[in-house]
Amino acid sequence: MFEANGYERTTVEEIAAACGVSHMTFFRHFPKKESVLLDDPYDPAIAAAVSSQPPSLPVIERVARGLLAVSERMGDSVGPDARRRIAVAAGVPELRAGMLENNRRTEDSIVAACATNTNDELAIRVTAAACLAALSTALMHWATSAPGISLADVVRTALTAVVPTLDSVP
Numbered sequence: 001m002f003e004a005n006g007y008e009r010t011t012v013e014e015i016a017a018a019c020g021v022s023h024m025t026f027f028r029h030f031p032k033k034e035s036v037l038l039d040d041p042y043d044p045a046i047a048a049a050v051s052s053q054p055p056s057l058p059v060i061e062r063v064a065r066g067l068l069a070v071s072e073r074m075g076d077s078v079g080p081d082a083r084r085r086i087a088v089a090a091g092v093p094e095l096r097a098g099m100l101e102n103n104r105r106t107e108d109s110i111v112a113a114c115a116t117n118t119n120d121e122l123a124i125r126v127t128a129a130a131c132l133a134a135l136s137t138a139l140m141h142w143a144t145s146a147p148g149i150s151l152a153d154v155v156r157t158a159l160t161a162v163v164p165t166l167d168s169v170p
Contacts, residue, residue, distance in 0.1 A: 001014060001015060002037070003088060007092045012026055012027075015036070037085045038089060038095060045073075046067060047109040047113040049065075049069045050067075050114060051114070052069075053065050063114070063131045064166055065166070066113075067135055067155070068159055068166060074152075082143075083143045086139055086143035103129075110131075110132075135155060135158065135159070137158055138154045139154075139155075141154055142155075
């Protein structure tokens with residue numbers, strides 16, 4: 001519906017009716033309309049993947065390797081629906097702002113995952129923000145490119161632009 005009618009012109013009532021539920025039932029599952037497109041359940045997996053990296057590595061490499069590990073584990077399970085949701089969100093300023101808020105929460109989870117190994121929160125935040133910017137750019141590119149492009153490959157390329165040493169990670 002968002003693709004056909006536009007995000008702004010699609011109402012919660014229309015979505016609920018198309019799903020055969022009331023708008024109140026919709027709100028039991030999604031706190032707001034944008035949540036349909038911006039659901040981000042990956043923070044626990046990202047935090048665990050970052051935390052599991054060797055503490056002897058520089059923080060930026062730990063973060064990049066953690067993000068890369070999660071993207072490679074997800075592989076093809078992130079399918080066409082996710083691609084379509086991201087593509088719609090990429091075209092709506094309000095939703096892009098929501099994506100930034102999701103990144104802030106992810107950044108917080110990365111800081112928490114790294115905080116046991118270093119006390120420099122600012123450096124961790126900058127590192128997480130840089131890697132998340134690369135990841136977001138990769139997701140937008142993947143979602144708006146021709147089908148067939150691998151999400152894991154795009155993420156690896158983007159993260160390697162920030163952390164060139166990822167080239168040596170199998």
